[in-house]
Amino acid sequence: MHKISLANKFFLALSLLFLPGPLFAKFDFNANCLKAYQLIFELKLNPARQMVASEKKANPNNAIVPLLENYIDFFYLLTTDSKDDFNRLKGNKGSRLDQIADDDSNSPYYLYAQAEINLQWALIRGRFGEQFNAALEIKKANSYLQENAKKFPGFHLNLKGIGLINAVLGSLPDGFMKKTLSTFGIKGNVKTGLAMMQKLAEGLPKSTYEPFYEEAVFYYSFVLVDVAHAENAYAETMKYAARVSDNSLLKSYLKAYVSAKRGHNEEAIGVLAERPSGGQYQAFPYLDYLMGIARLNKLDFSAAAYFNKFLQSNKGVSYVKDSYLHLGWIELISGDIKGYQAYAEKVKGMGYAINERDKQALNEVASGSPNVGLLKARLLFDGGYYSKSLEILGGIKEGDLSLVKDRTEYHYRLGRNNDELGKWDAALEHYQQAVNYGKSLKAYFAANSALCMGKIYMKKKAYTQAKASFNTAINMKDHQYENSIESEARDSLRRIN
Structure with a gap:
């Protein structure tokens, strides 16, 4: 060729x-x-x-x-x-x-x-x-x-x-x-x-x-x-x-x-x-950061070496806070709470909050340490390991999640994995639960659930429900990723019209 x-x-x-x-x-x-x-x-x-x-x-x-x-x-x-x-x-x-x-x-x-x-x-x-x-x-x-x-x-x-x-x-x-x-x-x-x-x-x-x-x-x-x-x-x-x-x-x-x-x-x-x-x-240096992300998304803790290599060679303003957050997650999944907390302090004190990933890292540590099971499911989903992510979620009981944010994320993760696996009805059910739980939270789970519901309804050619879902996403304010979620919802509405 x-x-x-x-x-x-x-x-x-x-x-x-x-x-x-x-x-x-x-x-x-x-x-x-x-x-x-x-x-x-x-x-x-x-x-x-x-x-x-x-x-x-x-x-x-x-x-x-x-x-x-x-x-x-x-x-x-x-x-x-x-x-x-x-x-x-x-x-x-x-x-x-x-x-x-x-x-x-x-x-x-x-x-x-x-x-x-x-x-x-x-x-x-x-x-x-x-x-x-x-x-x-x-x-x-x-x-x-x-x-x-x-x-x-x-x-x-x-x-x-x-x-x-x-x-x-x-x-x-x-x-x-x-x-x-x-x-x-x-x-x-x-x-x-x-x-x-x-x-x-x-x-x-x-x-x-x-x-x-x-x-x-x-x-x-x-x-x-x-x-x-x-x-x-x-x-x-x-x-x-x-x-x-x-x-x-x-x-x-x-x-x-x-x-x-x-x-x-x-x-x-x-x-x-x-x-x-x-x-x-x-x-x-960003390529080492990207390798760290990809390896941790399969729960491979060799990711730490790549994040540290990035931090040592990087002279830029982006992904420093996010790298420390991921290093903290490795400690948390390994059972070292103090190790996680030490990295959480570095997220607060190191780098800049210009890039969206770094802003999100600050929000993450401000929300407290994440539920380990939900964190594993999240990482596996990000890597495209949807069935493995669902296995992790299957071992979590909603009743054991005391925080509204965790219950919202639980249904959001179930929705996302079922969505990617083509199980749209199950996905819609869990997305709606996430919207119900999290519509007033600063976390992005509810707003993005509404956006994802709209996309499913578009595939089903149920345009009335799609419009309603996109408008729900747009009307949620003061949450993480608000600009990007709203932008995508508005663009989807334009396509329907």
Whole structure:
């Protein structure tokens, strides 16, 4: 099967294919730039830096260079998650845009490159809490891409950014970012965005824009799993990632992340264990964190070594609190209450509360130590071990659970496992019990139960009940994951209507 990683001798011919004529004289995506771009998407960032520096020296006026430099900064910050590096590098944006703005406005890369740089910084700013600046950059990116699509309708790459903006904005819950972008007149549509991105992923291998395939698949997969919460996210990701080179560490990240999120835990572990390594690859501590998650989801306590490795090498702002929480859970399941409490104190005192997982970790320890049986069932469910999770729940008697939160979670876990196993009537019964018990709790179990009920009713084509369930989820306030649950419920209502 043809891979995206092309032999060097074909790069010049390929560049001539999709950059024909004098129109692209100053935006020169030549063989060196194509090779650097490929290295970036394999997460070989240092070799990519060297190639870009060489191109910059040979062709100082090539306006593709600042775009590639921005790609490198984007993936460097994605992998390090470092606030200090973010503050150091974000000043590069202005000079890069200035260089591009002085170049050939008749090239389709003129507006596209400016849009890409703005969009990349918007995505990174969101990780560090700079929401207003991110909104301004999304506004600029959207404006550039819409104009470029009118000027160059045959320039396929416009679909990537426009599709991404549509999907992300269409899923935003009510809040500061959505309100700000609405003020700018920008609204999204998840279905429209997904259709654009799928069209691009499907069509690029058949076009002269094939080198951009991996980037299109990267964004499409994350929108499927994290934005649209699509049931086919795993199947689509594996389908489109198959033709990406196995030399790509980004491919390993993508496959492992989607596998872990969609209950294909053994595959996630296998992909992470076999991921490419070596000095040419960018350090990526998050992958050790992800391995810890996957191993603990099968109650494998070797997970502790991966969480500790992540904590030792990580310089970022995310997943520190969540790592300490998981280390605490290992102690709790092992019967060491004091060990759990010690890690609970670290959850409170270490790391930042920017990422949703870290905010949730704080909420978890504030709620007290979890019921060990329910915790085991939860972890096994997250790993996709639904029958084993039900076995654990079968050994728990509801009457022995004195806390309303635990009774709510008990029915929620029974609902989730039966749901995944296709036992919809049993799932609906337990979800309704969770809603009844937990509608006033800060825990997310009741609200997410209502959301899951709506999804089942949609599958049954019982749209009246589905709408009622989604509205129940929306009307529950002041609970964990409120924004994401409400956003998904509203998007589901739009699909019904």
